[in-house]
Amino acid sequence: MQYAEIILTGIVQGVGFRPFVKRTALKHNIKGFVENREFGVKIISQASKNTIQKFLDDLLNAAPDVSTILTHSITFGETEDVFNTFDISPSKKKGEVSALIPPDIATCEVCAQEILDKNDRHYQYPFTNCTNCGPRFSIIQAIPYDRKNTTMKKFVMCDHCNREYTTVTDRRFHAQPNACPKCGPELRLIEIIDDEQTIIAQREQALDKTISLLQSGEIVAIKGIGGYHLVCTTLQQETVDKLRKRKYRPNKPFALMARDIETVKEYCMVSEAEERMLTGQQKPIVLLKKKNEQLEHVAPGVKDQGFMLPYTPLHYLLFKHFRILIFTSGNISEEALENKDDSAYERLFHITPYYLSYNREIFNRIDDSIVTFAHDQNILIRKARGFIPKPINIEKRFGKPQIFAAGADMKGSFGLTKENIFLGSQYLGDLEFSSNHTFYKESLQYFKSIFEMNPQVVV
Helix, strand or coil: CEEEEEEEEEECCCCCHHHHHHHHHHHCCCEEEEEEECCEEEEEEEECHHHHHHHHHHHHHCCCCCCEEEEEEEEEECCCCCCCCEEECCCCCCCCCCCCCCCCECCCHHHHHHCCCCCCCCCCCCCCCECCEECCCCCECCCCCCHHHECCCCCCCCHHHHHHHHCCCCCCCCCCCCCCCCCCCCEEEEEEECCEEEEEEEHHHHHHHHHHHHHCCCCEEEECCCCEEEEEECCCHHHHHHHHHHHCCCCCCCCEEECCHHHHHHHECCCHHHHHHHHCCCCCEEEEEECCCCCCCCCCCCCEEEEECCCCHHHHHHCCCCCEEEEEECCCCCCCCCCCHHHHHHHCCCCCCEEEEECCCCCCCCCCCEEEEECCEEEEEECCCCCCCCEEECCHHHCCCCEEECCCCCCECCEEEECCEEEECCCCECCCCHHHHHHHHHHHHHHHHHCCCCCCEEC
16 A cells, blocks of 8 residues: 655635545545645545555646646655545644635536526525635635635535535535635625615615616625626616716726626627637636617727626526626726725725625625736736736746835736745725725735745845
8 A cells, every 4th residue: 555645726715626636536536635735735645655646647637717727746754644535634734835726716517507406505695606606816825725714714615615615526525715695605785875874674675676776777885706897788878978987988988797698799709719718717807899879878988898797696586686786896987996895985085886785795895807808819908807816827936025116106006926926916906096006005015925925136
């Protein structure tokens, strides 16, 4: 019987990686355990040397799509320990953090089907997720990536959710944001009345009332994965004009969200590469060539229109009733995205008195990414949700000393290096504005603390 220690680094936490390792171990009849560590994932395996090698090959070649394995190593040896099963052990942290965390991931097709299925217990639940999708970067407060280190820690799983969470064959096995209507976050619709925050509807009624408000031409601030959106219909010119005036955005285009790709194609030309990006895991805003002038009032005087598709369960539920809506960043033009409820109520009140919110904190604010294409090559114009904090591999010799790259002023972002990786921040906006400057400092402190970075050089 051979013993081996396997170390995997990269985005291997928060993407269903340990359940994947366990299933692969059971397939190869491997005994031992897997655990999250400060550097990534550690696997102890017992079997023949040939079997362990096949096991590792399987791990590298069939890893979950949302994971990124940057490095792997295997050390064979002998041990007196005897393992009778293959287990997922509790996470450990013994040294300096080098593990990475995953970006927020758009709702998968299976979860999207469940929330529309009247016979499923997740029917119409706007916070449905699994190991293949859901909030990640926006809720993670510390590494290792466990529920207790996220903003989901205050929600105690019910028996049903806990059974999913602890069943290795379930796709929600160790899905840290796992929740349902019985035990998870809840919607609430807030109206500011006489300067007071008043809950006017909750749960399903909050969504129903929001739909009615949008249909009647109101602007509603809707809390998303990484911050608030300002949402309204495109059908009424006066509503769009009202949003432009109140957001101080007289001419710039607004981003749109459409029910499905067929709806997008009614208004824009869509290539195969653009369609893959629109419908993929990140679901960014994609700049597309206009096919007609039907939405000229949304993007006046330009040839392109920014479209995205629903990427949270709440979006899917909204778009049972709409084909297309304006979904623009929840901020005053050029300032930081609002992610805290009280701040949003105070700073966006002159735009709208209505806020569709929920009782889970957004720990890391992050805006929608924007992508354009040159032929089939995608170009990230705004790198944010879905792409951050994915690492870029660099040559090992540049790993020391650690570098802080301060980035631009008008389109603010920064970068940090550690060992053989470069981590870029999310889009932070124009640093002339104090709210963006605060956002910059918050994000820098988060990256430095969670990844235990201590840069010695500034560029």
